Amino acid sequence: MxxxxxxxxxxxxxxxxxxxxxxxxxxxxxxxxxxxxxxxxxxxxxxxxxxxxxxxxxxxxxxxxxxxxxxxxxxxxxxxxxxxxxxxHYVYQIFHSAYWRNEKGEMPEPYTIITYEDVIENKWQPIANRELALDYLRQLEEASKYQLCIWPYxxxxxxxxxxxxxxxxxxxxxxxxxxxxxxxxxxxxxxxxxxxxxxxxxxxxxxxxxxxxxxxxxxxxxxxxxxxxxxxxxxxxxxxxxxxxxxxxxxxxxxxxxxxxxxxxxxxxxxxxxxxxxxxxxxxxxxxxxxxxxxxxxxxxxxxxxxx
Incomplete structure (x- = not known):
């Protein structure tokens, strides 16, 4: 067979x-x-x-x-x-650690959840396109879709x-x-x-x-x-x-x-x-x-x- x-x-x-x-x-x-x-x-x-x-x-x-x-x-x-x-995928994408930093310059660990509020409160910031990243997080939350998860590369x-x-x-x-x-x-x-x-x-x-x-x-x-x-x-x-x-x-x-x-x-x-x-x-x-x-x-x- x-x-x-x-x-x-x-x-x-x-x-x-x-x-x-x-x-x-x-x-x-x-x-x-x-x-x-x-x-x-x-x-x-x-x-x-x-x-x-x-x-x-x-x-x-x-x-x-x-x-x-x-x-x-x-x-x-x-x-x-x-x-x-x-x-x-590529290195610098919104769901990878390399795209985000905290106040200490550290990247998030894999499986970290990043919310709209996290960015507003400066817990996490994208390395580029902050306004677009915020809009993305807002749309995810308004649509009740998956939250943004930082996936392992x-x-x-x-x-x-x-x-x-x-x-x-x-x-x-x-x-x-x-x-x-x-x-x-x-x-x-x-x-x-x-x-x-x-x-x-x-x-x-x-x-x-x-x-x-x-x-x-x-x-x-x-x-x-x-x-x-x-x-x-x-x-x-x-x-x-x-x-x-x-x-x-x-x-x-x-x-x-x-x-x-x-x-x-x-x-x-x-x-x-x-x-x-x-x-x-x-x-x-x-x-x-x-x-x-x-x-x-x-x-x-x-x-x-x-x-x-």
């Missing part, structure tokens, strides 16, 4: 891709007729989240990835398209932890060759002044500076429309409490306005995603579980990968 090169125990290992070996196995697999009309949407299944020891490792993510790889191999005949998002463009988890990289390469359809990659998270949990849009799309409006992103409607053209859209990735949750919420917001029945096209592979561990005052696992329950009530299928 699985290619000879695939070894489940490699899910937590870093290694170079074996392109030629994979290509040979694709030839041997011999596609049977036409492909199905399903898509697989993989959200941020990167080394920075899935490799034990990584700065923002999500516990259990390496096992999620192994199950996802096996899902791909079992369903290679039905998967017409694989789309992967890649969380993509992670998935920096050009770094090892930006790449797909190696075992998964091989699986999507295999599927691209088998389906004659290249994997599509979407970079997200590059804006300096906003977080970007959802693949569809950043947390804030417009900031205000005096009488000026400054665009810092837009909603990726083309992505949603592309996904909904498929018969079924399987969704997996990390983390279920953040980027997966936010992305599905955005897709469902579009579906609600256009065709609520389309929610039934979405299949969340619940055993191929895990939440960020709980922090003081933030029970992320509970948030993830509540989100899955909420999605199911809209018609989304919350399933186990082994059902397919």
């Amino acid at each position: 699985y290619p000879n090169f695939y070894k489940q125990e490699a899910a937590a290992q870093l290694f170079l891709p074996r392109y030629e070996l994979i290509a040979q196995e694709v030839v041997a697999a011999k596609r049977q007729g036409d492909l199905g009309r399903d898509a697989l949407f993989i959200i941020d299944a990167q080394v920075g989240f899935c490799m034990p020891g990584a700065n923002l490792y999500v516990p259990g993510a390496e096992n999620d990835v192994a199950r996802l790889c096996e899902f791909i191999y079992r369903n290679k005949q039905s998967l017409a398209k694989v789309i992967c998002s890649l969380d993509t 992670h998935t920096m463009l050009g770094s090892v932890d930006h790449a797909l988890q190696p075992i998964l990289s091989e699986s999507v390469f295999y599927q691209a060759l088998f389906s004659n359809s290249p994997t599509e990659f979407i970079l997200k998270g590059e804006e300096v002044l906003t977080e970007n949990y959802s693949v569809c849009a950043p947390e804030v799309t417009v900031l205000h500076q005096q009488d000026k409006k400054i665009a810092v992103g837009e909603f990726n409607m083309a992505l949603v429309e592309k996904l909904l053209k498929y018969d079924r859209v399987f969704i997996a990735g990390e983390a279920s409490s953040h980027c997966v949750k936010a992305t599905v919420e955005d897709i469902l917001a579009v579906i609600k306005k256009t065709d609520p029945r389309a929610a039934s096209k979405l299949y969340l592979l619940a055993d191929c995603m895990s939440p960020v561990p709980a922090l003081p005052g933030a029970d992320f696992p509970q948030m993830a579980e509540e989100a899955l329950q909420k999605f199911a009530k809209t018609g989304v299928h919350v399933v186990c990968s082994k059902e397919f």
